[in-house]
Amino acid sequence: MSSSEGAPESWISSFCSLMGHEFFAEVSEDFIEDDFNLTGLQSQVPMYKEALEMILDVEPEEDEDEDEEEEEEEDEDELLGDEKLPGYRRAGDRRHTRVASDLSVIESSAELLYGLIHQRYITSRPGIQQMLEKYEMQHFGVCPRVYCNGCKVLPVGRSDTPGQETVKLFCPSCQDLYTPPNSRFHSVDGAFFGTTFGCLFFMTFPDLDIGPRLDSSLVSPARSSTVNNQVSPDVPPAHQPVEINGVRTANFCPGLGLGKIYESRIYGFRVSERSRTGPRMKWLRMKPTDVEELNEMARYEAARREADNDGDTEMGAAPAGGAQNSAIAKRKKAPMRRRRYNPDQMSINGAEAG
């Protein structure tokens, strides 16, 4: 468990090589030693100092200035019993006598502290780079969804607070979250990866190819040909933008859209939408064939221009100041338009946040 008695391996690398800890990156000691990176963690982790010492493989006696605070606790500890863990005897030879239970508390505190530091580290420049290497080596596995064609996934959390949910896997191809297939990850806290990491990672490396790794037409020739027949009138227009809403079009949800959606069929016939058991969830895997449809600003402006031309002919001849005013008005109107655009939107967001 503890390698604080000068084992060749550091605590960090032995922690990361534990079964179930394969997703963790090894946080560099430089990062941990910078107090700024640890801001606020002291209040979240019990026995913070000892935990930090354990992570950094520092012998407790080296920190002279902490001795005073510690003495009080340890006096009590000594009363509880004199069981000493053999590995810790060297430190305990002096006043630092610890009972085994105490050590296991520190051990679990160290794991919690390491996890919380890890959450911050993987969004830092060296950390995200380290995770990129692990990602490219497929350390985190692939998306279980058939139409994602084995897209590599990333470990993320659904909460930044520890003890809430276990680690999940984020697939950039379908923008969805999956439970790791191996049960050994079902005890790893999701907060140790955090909510920010998944998306930040793909924004940091926008050119990372997340497209299909296997040619889907090779995998299922029959299916893709039938799909193509239906889809042919909906082939995207030739002039697709290189980038849409800050994401490269080629990397924008390549696993979604027509042809990447399961169609319920019986003996080759599609089940009608009007059937009680017909398809209801197509929206979840849908993407516009023409990604320009997602450029809400452009669409709004086009719609506005049309409205202006209908009602107000003077607008065309308005001076430059008019354009500025309209830009301001547009910004003011934007939230209103969204609310009108989808009445259910607000309630859905509210329900999820709660």
Add this chain to the structure above:
Amino acid sequence: MMEDFNSETDSDYTSYWRDWFISSRGNEYFCEIDEEYLTDRFNLTGLNTEVPYYQYALDLVTDVFDLDADDDLREQIEKSARHLYGLVHARYIVTTRGLTKMVDKYKKGDFGKCPRVMCEGQPLLPMGQHDIPNMSTVRLYCPKCEDLYNPKSSRHASIDGAYFGASFPSMLFQVYPGLVPEKSTSRYEPRIYGFKVHAAAALARWQDQYREDMKSRLRDAGMEVNSQGCIIGKRGQ
């Protein structure tokens, strides 16, 4: 020879080969095909051209195999028997009796649970993307998100999808519409430091609009629709 077995009922006849087959590791997705179904030639129409050593394989599956074959031949017949069983299985599980057996397995969660976090452990159903063998391996259908997933265990990943067929899950829910799980509109919202990410949020808005369009199409057709887009009745009757 066949008539003898037709007259026997399933309960007093021990099916050695099929028992062994469905209880062997990796074959957890299969259910046991009735003796009656297997011995009705009509149900096997066309399979004799698909399966080598067809007659021997059928004899093996129905436990009447008594050929003195060398190991090599036996191995081939054994392989054919597994293939034959799989192909008959795809036909059997869309029959009334087959569906009941598969529904029981579905309720027990024998086919695993949906890996998608928002589906909250919804039980899955096995299916193939093709009805022709050797095209693709078995997939798992989640009736909650209506999507297909690969089995997480490698021992299931090599099973031919044609042994379950492309119609099976849809057929099951046509016959048992009450088993269709409640759908959910919750989805994962990628966030950076608490802020929604524009590209994902714009797509989510578009998808929500797509769902609303479907709902209004159904309403126009006189259906009563709940907020998830599921039909709960007919209007104006």
